[in-house]
Amino acid sequence: MATVYDEHAKVFKAFCDEKRLRILELLRGGEKCACVLQEQLDLGQSGLSYHMKLLVESGIVESRQEGKWTHYKISEKGSTYAGTLLKELTTPNAVTEEKDCRDK
Amino acid sequence: MATVYDEHAKVFKAFCDEKRLRILELLRGGEKCACVLQEQLDLGQSGLSYHMKLLVESGIVESRQEGKWTHYKISEKGSTYAGTLLKELTTPNAVTEEKDCRDK
């Protein structure tokens, strides 16, 4: 059973791995074919595929098939959502009910 | 050797775990003592301590010692930094040099 917490965690998993951050850095330069990404990273073919899958599932990256190639780019929508979510998760709640420590 | 990628990854690790997201949710209601957090979460004492350490190291949470109690709250500064970083990591680079797929 996937909770809303797991859903949210999935989004940020995109940014939690060195390899994926390198991939995102490359994609900041524009849409890239998997083959181009692979030749710039220290990653085997299946390794790249693994990370791209996570990135796409997180919503941060979107993919486009073109014949036998797959092109990837940063999703503006997904990125905006992640930003919004991050802000939500760290902004004080309206209903700020304080609960004191036991004996105080 | 910690790369800048690892540094960045550390920030987002805060949001990559269900338990930590639950903790943040509680902290959105204001500063809380560890004992209060523990009684609201399905976590043992050492488990909570483990997650709090990660949260503090990520910069998202700050702690304050008061006698034998430790109080935690969401760090506005850390949260803002995370938001800025996320935006940076997902915003197209100025220098958008396209590199085409091999044969095209």
Place this chain on the structure above:
DNA sequence: TAAACATATTGACAAAATTTGATTTGACGC
């Protein structure tokens, strides 16, 4: 249709993160 190529999927293994219980540390009151 067969061969060639790009990518995805799978399974075995390695590495990293998390959980748990026990122990330690540090603060407090007696």
Place this chain on the structure above:
DNA sequence: GCGTCAAATCAAATTTTGTCAATATGTTTA
């Protein structure tokens, strides 16, 4: 100082992630 309590640390067990090699899938071209 001694006992107590809150929290941190440690070590072992477990779970989750990531890697790698092999294989499968789907597309293109001959």
